[in-house]
Amino acid sequence: MSEQEPLTTRPDATTQETLSAQAVRLLAEHCPDALGAVLGGSAGRGQARPTSDLDLAVLLPGSASSRREVIRHEGRPAELFLHTLDDLPGAFARDRSLRRGTLLFVYAQGVPLLDPQGHVARARANARALLAAGPIPLTPAERERSRYVLTCWLDDLLDTPRAERYEQLATADHLLREAAHLLTAHHGAWTGIGRWLPRRLLTADPELGEALLRGHRTVAEHADPAPLATAAEKVLELAGGPLREGYVQLH
Template sequence: MDDHASPAERLRAPETAADTALAAQALRLLSERFPHALGAVLGGSAARGRARPASDLDLAVLLPDEDTSRREVLRHEGRPVELFLRTLRDLPAAFERDRRLRRGTMLFVYDEGLPLLDPHGHVAAARERARELLAAGPAPLAPAERERSRYVLTCFMDDLLDTAPDERYEQLAAADFTLREAAHLLTAHHGAWTGVGRWLPRRLLAADPVLGAALLSGHRTVAEHADPAPLAAAAENVLELVGGPLREGYVELY
Protein backbone atom coordinates (compact mmCIF):
# COMPACT_ATOMS: atom_id res chain seq x y z
CA MET A 1 0.00 0.00 0.00
CA ASP A 2 1.31 3.47 -0.91
CA ASP A 3 2.50 5.25 2.26
CA HIS A 4 2.04 8.60 0.49
CA ALA A 5 -1.61 8.04 -0.41
CA SER A 6 -4.21 10.21 1.25
CA PRO A 7 -6.39 8.75 4.04
CA ALA A 8 -9.35 8.60 1.64
CA GLU A 9 -7.26 6.57 -0.79
CA ARG A 10 -6.17 4.22 1.99
CA LEU A 11 -9.69 3.40 3.25
CA ARG A 12 -9.75 -0.25 4.24
CA ALA A 13 -12.57 -2.62 3.38
CA PRO A 14 -15.16 -2.65 6.20
CA GLU A 15 -14.64 -5.46 8.72
CA THR A 16 -17.92 -4.83 10.59
CA ALA A 17 -21.40 -3.56 9.89
CA ALA A 18 -20.05 -0.02 10.11
CA ASP A 19 -22.01 2.87 8.66
CA THR A 20 -20.05 3.40 5.45
CA ALA A 21 -21.19 7.01 5.14
CA LEU A 22 -19.81 7.80 8.60
CA ALA A 23 -16.61 5.89 7.86
CA ALA A 24 -16.19 8.02 4.74
CA GLN A 25 -16.80 11.15 6.79
CA ALA A 26 -14.13 10.05 9.27
CA LEU A 27 -11.70 9.61 6.37
CA ARG A 28 -12.42 13.12 5.13
CA LEU A 29 -11.71 14.48 8.60
CA LEU A 30 -8.42 12.60 8.71
CA SER A 31 -7.45 13.93 5.30
CA GLU A 32 -8.16 17.50 6.40
CA ARG A 33 -6.82 17.50 9.95
CA PHE A 34 -4.37 14.60 10.28
CA PRO A 35 -2.80 13.78 6.90
CA HIS A 36 0.31 12.67 8.83
CA ALA A 37 -1.58 10.05 10.88
CA LEU A 38 0.10 6.66 11.27
CA GLY A 39 -3.21 4.90 11.74
CA ALA A 40 -6.85 5.37 12.72
CA VAL A 41 -9.74 3.34 14.09
CA LEU A 42 -13.42 4.28 14.03
CA GLY A 43 -15.14 3.21 17.24
CA GLY A 44 -18.49 3.50 18.98
CA SER A 45 -21.90 3.12 17.42
CA ALA A 46 -20.67 4.15 13.96
CA ALA A 47 -18.35 1.13 13.85
CA ARG A 48 -21.20 -1.16 14.87
CA GLY A 49 -23.65 0.24 12.33
CA ARG A 50 -25.89 1.55 15.14
CA ALA A 51 -25.28 5.28 14.93
CA ARG A 52 -28.20 7.62 15.49
CA PRO A 53 -28.69 10.98 13.79
CA ALA A 54 -27.12 12.80 16.74
CA SER A 55 -24.42 10.21 17.48
CA ASP A 56 -20.88 11.50 17.59
CA LEU A 57 -17.92 9.91 15.87
CA ASP A 58 -15.40 8.20 18.15
CA LEU A 59 -12.10 8.20 16.35
CA ALA A 60 -8.77 6.88 17.69
CA VAL A 61 -5.82 8.31 15.78
CA LEU A 62 -2.19 7.22 16.02
CA LEU A 63 0.24 10.10 15.57
CA PRO A 64 4.00 10.37 15.09
CA ASP A 65 5.99 10.79 18.28
CA GLU A 66 6.79 14.43 17.56
CA ASP A 67 3.08 15.22 17.90
CA THR A 68 1.14 15.52 21.20
CA SER A 69 -1.19 13.00 22.80
CA ARG A 70 -4.55 14.52 23.71
CA ARG A 71 -8.32 14.15 23.69
CA GLU A 72 -10.08 16.61 21.44
CA VAL A 73 -13.72 17.31 20.64
CA LEU A 74 -14.73 19.14 17.48
CA ARG A 75 -17.55 19.35 14.96
CA HIS A 76 -17.06 18.13 11.41
CA GLU A 77 -19.68 18.46 8.69
CA GLY A 78 -22.28 19.16 11.37
CA ARG A 79 -21.51 16.07 13.48
CA PRO A 80 -19.65 16.10 16.82
CA VAL A 81 -16.41 14.13 16.81
CA GLU A 82 -14.47 12.85 19.81
CA LEU A 83 -10.83 12.26 18.97
CA PHE A 84 -8.57 10.00 21.00
CA LEU A 85 -5.18 11.20 19.78
CA ARG A 86 -2.15 9.21 20.93
CA THR A 87 1.41 9.17 19.73
CA LEU A 88 2.86 5.79 18.95
CA ARG A 89 5.16 6.11 21.97
CA ASP A 90 2.31 7.05 24.35
CA LEU A 91 -0.20 4.40 23.30
CA PRO A 92 1.08 1.61 25.64
CA ALA A 93 0.75 3.95 28.64
CA ALA A 94 -2.79 4.85 27.56
CA PHE A 95 -3.68 1.16 27.41
CA GLU A 96 -2.21 0.59 30.87
CA ARG A 97 -4.15 3.56 32.26
CA ASP A 98 -7.33 2.02 30.85
CA ARG A 99 -6.53 -1.22 32.67
CA ARG A 100 -5.94 0.60 35.98
CA LEU A 101 -9.19 2.55 35.65
CA ARG A 102 -10.97 -0.73 34.78
CA ARG A 103 -13.06 0.89 32.02
CA GLY A 104 -10.98 -0.07 28.98
CA THR A 105 -12.20 2.82 26.81
CA MET A 106 -9.26 2.89 24.40
CA LEU A 107 -8.84 -0.88 24.59
CA PHE A 108 -12.40 -1.47 23.40
CA VAL A 109 -12.09 1.12 20.63
CA TYR A 110 -9.05 -0.66 19.22
CA ASP A 111 -10.50 -4.13 19.75
CA GLU A 112 -14.03 -3.57 18.44
CA GLY A 113 -13.56 -0.61 16.13
CA LEU A 114 -13.15 -0.43 12.38
CA PRO A 115 -9.56 0.15 11.19
CA LEU A 116 -9.51 2.96 8.65
CA LEU A 117 -5.78 3.52 8.18
CA ASP A 118 -2.87 1.20 8.85
CA PRO A 119 -0.09 1.74 6.30
CA HIS A 120 2.67 0.52 8.64
CA GLY A 121 0.87 -2.18 10.62
CA HIS A 122 0.80 -0.14 13.86
CA VAL A 123 -2.97 -0.43 14.22
CA ALA A 124 -2.86 -4.21 13.75
CA ALA A 125 -0.22 -4.47 16.49
CA ALA A 126 -2.23 -2.18 18.79
CA ARG A 127 -5.39 -4.23 18.23
CA GLU A 128 -3.55 -7.42 19.12
CA ARG A 129 -2.20 -5.85 22.32
CA ALA A 130 -5.63 -4.46 23.22
CA ARG A 131 -7.15 -7.91 22.86
CA GLU A 132 -4.48 -9.41 25.09
CA LEU A 133 -5.17 -6.85 27.81
CA LEU A 134 -8.95 -7.20 27.53
CA ALA A 135 -8.67 -10.98 27.84
CA ALA A 136 -6.44 -10.60 30.91
CA GLY A 137 -9.05 -8.36 32.52
CA PRO A 138 -8.79 -5.07 34.41
CA ALA A 139 -6.47 -4.46 37.32
CA PRO A 140 -7.98 -5.90 40.52
CA LEU A 141 -8.95 -3.65 43.40
CA ALA A 142 -6.31 -3.40 46.09
CA PRO A 143 -7.56 -4.55 49.54
CA ALA A 144 -7.82 -0.95 50.75
CA GLU A 145 -9.79 0.02 47.64
CA ARG A 146 -12.18 -2.88 48.11
CA GLU A 147 -12.78 -2.03 51.78
CA ARG A 148 -13.39 1.61 50.94
CA SER A 149 -15.89 0.58 48.28
CA ARG A 150 -17.68 -1.67 50.79
CA TYR A 151 -17.91 1.23 53.23
CA VAL A 152 -19.04 3.76 50.59
CA LEU A 153 -21.72 1.43 49.20
CA THR A 154 -22.97 0.73 52.72
CA CYS A 155 -23.29 4.47 53.35
CA PHE A 156 -25.16 5.09 50.09
CA MET A 157 -27.47 2.14 50.73
CA ASP A 158 -28.24 3.43 54.25
CA ASP A 159 -28.88 6.93 52.89
CA LEU A 160 -31.21 5.50 50.26
CA LEU A 161 -33.31 3.66 52.85
CA ASP A 162 -33.28 6.65 55.21
CA THR A 163 -34.58 9.13 52.63
CA ALA A 164 -38.32 9.84 52.76
CA PRO A 165 -40.34 9.01 49.60
CA ASP A 166 -41.40 12.66 49.25
CA GLU A 167 -37.75 13.79 49.21
CA ARG A 168 -37.49 12.79 45.57
CA TYR A 169 -34.37 14.72 44.60
CA GLU A 170 -32.43 13.30 47.53
CA GLN A 171 -33.82 9.81 46.94
CA LEU A 172 -32.90 9.80 43.26
CA ALA A 173 -29.40 11.09 43.99
CA ALA A 174 -28.88 8.37 46.61
CA ALA A 175 -30.16 5.75 44.16
CA ASP A 176 -27.74 6.91 41.45
CA PHE A 177 -24.74 6.69 43.76
CA THR A 178 -25.87 3.34 45.13
CA LEU A 179 -26.12 1.89 41.62
CA ARG A 180 -22.74 3.25 40.54
CA GLU A 181 -20.86 2.05 43.61
CA ALA A 182 -22.57 -1.35 43.52
CA ALA A 183 -21.63 -1.70 39.83
CA HIS A 184 -18.04 -0.75 40.64
CA LEU A 185 -17.83 -3.37 43.38
CA LEU A 186 -19.68 -6.12 41.48
CA THR A 187 -17.65 -5.82 38.29
CA ALA A 188 -14.45 -5.78 40.34
CA HIS A 189 -15.57 -8.89 42.21
CA HIS A 190 -15.97 -10.73 38.91
CA GLY A 191 -12.74 -9.34 37.45
CA ALA A 192 -14.84 -7.72 34.74
CA TRP A 193 -14.64 -4.39 32.94
CA THR A 194 -16.87 -1.56 34.12
CA GLY A 195 -18.21 1.51 32.34
CA VAL A 196 -19.83 4.90 32.72
CA GLY A 197 -22.92 6.44 31.16
CA ARG A 198 -24.71 4.09 28.78
CA TRP A 199 -21.87 1.60 29.12
CA LEU A 200 -22.50 1.05 32.83
CA PRO A 201 -25.60 -1.16 32.38
CA ARG A 202 -24.00 -2.98 29.44
CA ARG A 203 -20.85 -3.87 31.37
CA LEU A 204 -22.85 -4.62 34.51
CA LEU A 205 -25.10 -7.13 32.77
CA ALA A 206 -22.12 -8.72 31.03
CA ALA A 207 -20.37 -9.19 34.38
CA ASP A 208 -23.36 -10.62 36.28
CA PRO A 209 -26.65 -11.00 34.36
CA VAL A 210 -28.67 -11.88 37.46
CA LEU A 211 -27.42 -9.47 40.10
CA GLY A 212 -26.71 -6.79 37.51
CA ALA A 213 -30.32 -6.96 36.34
CA ALA A 214 -31.50 -6.77 39.97
CA LEU A 215 -29.52 -3.57 40.50
CA LEU A 216 -30.83 -1.98 37.32
CA SER A 217 -34.40 -3.03 37.99
CA GLY A 218 -34.15 -1.72 41.55
CA HIS A 219 -32.85 1.62 40.31
CA ARG A 220 -35.77 1.87 37.89
CA THR A 221 -38.20 1.07 40.71
CA VAL A 222 -36.87 4.01 42.72
CA ALA A 223 -37.28 6.29 39.71
CA GLU A 224 -40.78 5.13 38.81
CA HIS A 225 -42.33 4.24 42.17
CA ALA A 226 -40.17 5.92 44.85
CA ASP A 227 -39.58 2.49 46.39
CA PRO A 228 -35.93 1.98 47.46
CA ALA A 229 -36.31 -1.54 48.87
CA PRO A 230 -35.42 -3.59 45.73
CA LEU A 231 -32.30 -1.54 44.98
CA ALA A 232 -31.17 -1.66 48.59
CA ALA A 233 -31.69 -5.44 48.67
CA ALA A 234 -29.67 -5.88 45.49
CA ALA A 235 -26.90 -3.66 46.86
CA GLU A 236 -26.78 -5.71 50.05
CA ASN A 237 -26.47 -8.88 47.95
CA VAL A 238 -23.44 -7.32 46.26
CA LEU A 239 -21.96 -6.50 49.65
CA GLU A 240 -22.45 -10.07 50.85
CA LEU A 241 -20.19 -11.23 48.03
CA VAL A 242 -17.30 -9.21 49.45
CA GLY A 243 -17.75 -9.55 53.19
CA GLY A 244 -21.03 -7.78 53.92
CA PRO A 245 -21.90 -4.18 54.81
CA LEU A 246 -19.13 -2.20 56.47
CA ARG A 247 -19.97 0.48 59.02
CA GLU A 248 -18.34 0.72 62.44
CA GLY A 249 -14.77 -0.45 62.55
CA TYR A 250 -13.84 0.95 59.15
CA VAL A 251 -10.52 2.81 59.13
CA GLU A 252 -9.07 4.70 56.17
CA LEU A 253 -5.43 5.67 56.38
CA TYR A 254 -4.24 8.91 54.82
Protein backbone atom coordinates (compact mmCIF):
# COMPACT_ATOMS: atom_id res chain seq x y z
CA MET A 1 0.00 0.00 0.00
CA SER A 2 0.98 3.60 0.28
CA GLU A 3 3.19 3.99 3.31
CA GLN A 4 6.90 4.10 2.59
CA GLU A 5 10.19 3.33 4.24
CA PRO A 6 13.42 1.94 2.80
CA LEU A 7 13.51 -1.84 3.07
CA THR A 8 16.33 -4.35 2.78
CA THR A 9 15.31 -5.53 -0.70
CA ARG A 10 17.55 -4.07 -3.40
CA PRO A 11 15.62 -1.69 -5.69
CA ASP A 12 15.01 -2.88 -9.25
CA ALA A 13 15.75 0.09 -11.49
CA THR A 14 14.19 -1.56 -14.55
CA THR A 15 10.94 -2.28 -12.73
CA GLN A 16 10.85 1.22 -11.30
CA GLU A 17 11.36 2.76 -14.74
CA THR A 18 8.63 0.59 -16.25
CA LEU A 19 6.11 1.42 -13.53
CA SER A 20 7.03 5.11 -13.62
CA ALA A 21 6.26 5.12 -17.35
CA GLN A 22 2.96 3.37 -16.67
CA ALA A 23 2.13 5.95 -14.01
CA VAL A 24 2.87 8.80 -16.44
CA ARG A 25 0.44 7.28 -18.94
CA LEU A 26 -2.15 6.98 -16.19
CA LEU A 27 -1.76 10.66 -15.38
CA ALA A 28 -2.16 11.65 -19.01
CA GLU A 29 -5.36 9.63 -19.29
CA HIS A 30 -7.03 10.19 -15.91
CA CYS A 31 -5.51 13.44 -14.62
CA PRO A 32 -4.65 15.57 -17.67
CA ASP A 33 -4.92 18.78 -15.65
CA ALA A 34 -2.55 17.62 -12.89
CA LEU A 35 -0.14 20.25 -11.56
CA GLY A 36 2.25 17.64 -10.24
CA ALA A 37 2.54 14.00 -9.23
CA VAL A 38 4.67 11.63 -7.14
CA LEU A 39 4.91 7.84 -7.44
CA GLY A 40 5.15 6.26 -4.00
CA GLY A 41 4.87 2.84 -2.41
CA SER A 42 6.81 -0.21 -3.59
CA ALA A 43 6.59 0.99 -7.21
CA GLY A 44 8.40 4.19 -6.28
CA ARG A 45 11.07 2.19 -4.43
CA GLY A 46 11.65 -0.22 -7.30
CA GLN A 47 10.45 -3.10 -5.11
CA ALA A 48 7.03 -3.75 -6.63
CA ARG A 49 5.71 -7.28 -6.89
CA PRO A 50 3.68 -8.46 -9.90
CA THR A 51 0.45 -7.66 -8.07
CA SER A 52 1.60 -4.41 -6.40
CA ASP A 53 -0.54 -1.35 -7.00
CA LEU A 54 0.55 2.11 -8.04
CA ASP A 55 0.42 4.70 -5.26
CA LEU A 56 0.16 8.13 -6.82
CA ALA A 57 -0.05 11.48 -5.06
CA VAL A 58 -1.47 14.03 -7.49
CA LEU A 59 -1.77 17.80 -7.16
CA LEU A 60 -4.84 19.30 -8.82
CA PRO A 61 -5.95 22.83 -9.69
CA GLY A 62 -8.28 24.64 -7.31
CA SER A 63 -11.38 23.88 -9.38
CA ALA A 64 -11.02 20.13 -8.71
CA SER A 65 -12.12 18.17 -5.65
CA SER A 66 -9.69 16.49 -3.28
CA ARG A 67 -10.32 12.77 -2.85
CA ARG A 68 -8.84 9.30 -2.58
CA GLU A 69 -9.67 7.13 -5.55
CA VAL A 70 -8.86 3.57 -6.62
CA ILE A 71 -8.84 2.69 -10.31
CA ARG A 72 -7.33 0.04 -12.59
CA HIS A 73 -4.95 1.09 -15.34
CA GLU A 74 -3.39 -1.26 -17.87
CA GLY A 75 -4.37 -4.20 -15.69
CA ARG A 76 -2.78 -2.84 -12.52
CA PRO A 77 -4.73 -1.31 -9.58
CA ALA A 78 -3.79 2.26 -8.71
CA GLU A 79 -4.56 4.24 -5.57
CA LEU A 80 -4.70 7.96 -6.21
CA PHE A 81 -4.27 10.58 -3.47
CA LEU A 82 -5.74 13.64 -5.18
CA HIS A 83 -5.45 17.06 -3.51
CA THR A 84 -5.69 20.65 -4.57
CA LEU A 85 -2.88 22.99 -3.58
CA ASP A 86 -5.15 24.63 -1.02
CA ASP A 87 -6.23 21.32 0.51
CA LEU A 88 -2.80 19.68 0.73
CA PRO A 89 -1.62 21.41 3.95
CA GLY A 90 -4.78 20.24 5.74
CA ALA A 91 -4.26 16.72 4.42
CA PHE A 92 -0.69 16.75 5.72
CA ALA A 93 -1.94 17.94 9.12
CA ARG A 94 -4.55 15.14 9.29
CA ASP A 95 -1.89 12.64 8.28
CA ARG A 96 0.34 13.77 11.13
CA SER A 97 -2.51 13.66 13.66
CA LEU A 98 -3.26 10.04 12.69
CA ARG A 99 0.41 9.29 13.49
CA ARG A 100 0.87 7.05 10.42
CA GLY A 101 2.15 9.65 7.95
CA THR A 102 0.82 7.79 4.89
CA LEU A 103 0.62 10.78 2.55
CA LEU A 104 3.71 12.37 4.06
CA PHE A 105 5.84 9.33 3.25
CA VAL A 106 4.54 9.21 -0.32
CA TYR A 107 5.54 12.81 -0.95
CA ALA A 108 8.79 12.71 1.02
CA GLN A 109 10.16 9.41 -0.30
CA GLY A 110 8.38 8.92 -3.63
CA VAL A 111 9.62 9.58 -7.16
CA PRO A 112 8.49 12.89 -8.73
CA LEU A 113 6.83 12.30 -12.10
CA LEU A 114 5.54 15.74 -12.95
CA ASP A 115 6.45 19.15 -11.52
CA PRO A 116 6.49 21.94 -14.13
CA GLN A 117 5.95 24.75 -11.60
CA GLY A 118 7.80 23.43 -8.56
CA HIS A 119 4.67 22.62 -6.53
CA VAL A 120 5.77 19.03 -5.91
CA ALA A 121 9.25 20.11 -4.81
CA ARG A 122 7.75 22.46 -2.22
CA ALA A 123 5.28 19.80 -1.05
CA ARG A 124 8.11 17.28 -0.68
CA ALA A 125 10.16 19.70 1.39
CA ASN A 126 7.17 20.33 3.64
CA ALA A 127 6.48 16.61 3.99
CA ARG A 128 10.09 15.91 4.96
CA ALA A 129 10.00 18.63 7.59
CA LEU A 130 6.79 17.23 9.08
CA LEU A 131 8.18 13.70 9.10
CA ALA A 132 11.28 14.93 10.88
CA ALA A 133 9.09 16.70 13.45
CA GLY A 134 7.31 13.41 14.14
CA PRO A 135 3.64 12.63 14.69
CA ILE A 136 1.34 14.62 16.93
CA PRO A 137 1.98 13.39 20.51
CA LEU A 138 -0.79 11.61 22.37
CA THR A 139 -2.72 13.80 24.76
CA PRO A 140 -2.61 12.79 28.44
CA ALA A 141 -6.14 11.40 28.09
CA GLU A 142 -5.18 9.40 24.99
CA ARG A 143 -2.11 8.00 26.72
CA GLU A 144 -4.13 6.96 29.77
CA ARG A 145 -6.71 5.36 27.52
CA SER A 146 -4.00 3.37 25.73
CA ARG A 147 -2.47 2.25 29.04
CA TYR A 148 -5.87 1.07 30.22
CA VAL A 149 -6.69 -0.75 26.97
CA LEU A 150 -3.30 -2.47 26.84
CA THR A 151 -3.68 -3.53 30.47
CA CYS A 152 -7.09 -5.04 29.67
CA TRP A 153 -5.73 -6.99 26.69
CA LEU A 154 -2.82 -8.21 28.79
CA ASP A 155 -5.14 -9.44 31.53
CA ASP A 156 -7.38 -11.11 28.95
CA LEU A 157 -4.43 -12.83 27.27
CA LEU A 158 -3.17 -14.28 30.53
CA ASP A 159 -6.68 -15.30 31.53
CA THR A 160 -7.43 -17.14 28.28
CA PRO A 161 -6.87 -20.93 28.44
CA ARG A 162 -4.43 -22.28 25.88
CA ALA A 163 -7.15 -24.59 24.60
CA GLU A 164 -9.20 -21.57 23.50
CA ARG A 165 -6.98 -20.93 20.51
CA TYR A 166 -9.32 -18.63 18.56
CA GLU A 167 -9.82 -16.39 21.57
CA GLN A 168 -6.12 -16.46 22.44
CA LEU A 169 -5.05 -15.47 18.92
CA ALA A 170 -7.63 -12.70 18.63
CA THR A 171 -6.57 -11.28 21.98
CA ALA A 172 -2.89 -11.45 21.06
CA ASP A 173 -3.60 -9.52 17.86
CA HIS A 174 -5.33 -6.71 19.75
CA LEU A 175 -2.60 -6.64 22.38
CA LEU A 176 0.13 -6.31 19.73
CA ARG A 177 -1.65 -3.42 18.01
CA GLU A 178 -2.20 -1.52 21.24
CA ALA A 179 1.34 -2.16 22.45
CA ALA A 180 2.71 -0.89 19.13
CA HIS A 181 0.48 2.18 19.38
CA LEU A 182 1.74 2.99 22.87
CA LEU A 183 5.39 2.15 22.24
CA THR A 184 5.70 4.23 19.06
CA ALA A 185 3.97 7.10 20.85
CA HIS A 186 6.43 6.81 23.74
CA HIS A 187 9.30 7.26 21.29
CA GLY A 188 7.58 10.01 19.31
CA ALA A 189 7.77 7.71 16.29
CA TRP A 190 5.45 6.99 13.40
CA THR A 191 3.18 3.98 13.67
CA GLY A 192 1.49 1.82 11.05
CA ILE A 193 -1.16 -0.77 10.36
CA GLY A 194 -1.06 -4.11 8.55
CA ARG A 195 2.42 -5.01 7.35
CA TRP A 196 3.57 -1.51 8.28
CA LEU A 197 2.99 -2.20 11.96
CA PRO A 198 6.10 -4.42 12.38
CA ARG A 199 8.18 -2.15 10.15
CA ARG A 200 7.38 0.98 12.11
CA LEU A 201 7.59 -0.89 15.43
CA LEU A 202 11.11 -2.15 14.72
CA THR A 203 12.18 1.30 13.58
CA ALA A 204 10.87 2.91 16.76
CA ASP A 205 12.36 0.38 19.20
CA PRO A 206 14.36 -2.48 17.66
CA GLU A 207 14.78 -4.41 20.92
CA LEU A 208 11.34 -4.14 22.50
CA GLY A 209 9.63 -4.13 19.12
CA GLU A 210 11.32 -7.41 18.28
CA ALA A 211 10.27 -8.82 21.66
CA LEU A 212 6.64 -7.95 20.95
CA LEU A 213 6.71 -9.47 17.48
CA ARG A 214 8.48 -12.63 18.64
CA GLY A 215 6.03 -12.91 21.51
CA HIS A 216 3.10 -12.63 19.14
CA ARG A 217 4.62 -15.32 16.93
CA THR A 218 5.12 -17.58 19.96
CA VAL A 219 1.42 -17.31 20.78
CA ALA A 220 0.57 -18.25 17.20
CA GLU A 221 2.99 -21.15 16.93
CA HIS A 222 3.07 -22.57 20.47
CA ALA A 223 0.01 -21.15 22.30
CA ASP A 224 2.42 -19.71 24.87
CA PRO A 225 1.44 -16.16 25.94
CA ALA A 226 4.32 -15.59 28.37
CA PRO A 227 6.86 -13.87 26.05
CA LEU A 228 4.24 -11.52 24.62
CA ALA A 229 2.91 -10.74 28.09
CA THR A 230 6.44 -9.95 29.32
CA ALA A 231 7.06 -7.60 26.41
CA ALA A 232 3.70 -5.87 26.94
CA GLU A 233 4.52 -5.37 30.61
CA LYS A 234 7.75 -3.61 29.60
CA VAL A 235 5.80 -1.29 27.31
CA LEU A 236 3.45 -0.48 30.18
CA GLU A 237 6.40 0.23 32.46
CA LEU A 238 7.63 2.84 29.98
CA ALA A 239 4.20 4.46 29.95
CA GLY A 240 3.67 4.56 33.72
CA GLY A 241 2.66 1.00 34.53
CA PRO A 242 -0.57 -1.00 34.18
CA LEU A 243 -3.80 0.93 34.63
CA ARG A 244 -6.85 -0.80 36.04
CA GLU A 245 -8.85 0.51 39.00
CA GLY A 246 -8.98 4.25 39.20
CA TYR A 247 -9.20 4.80 35.45
CA VAL A 248 -11.88 7.32 34.45
CA GLN A 249 -12.86 8.17 30.88
CA LEU A 250 -14.73 11.41 30.47
CA HIS A 251 -17.33 11.76 27.70
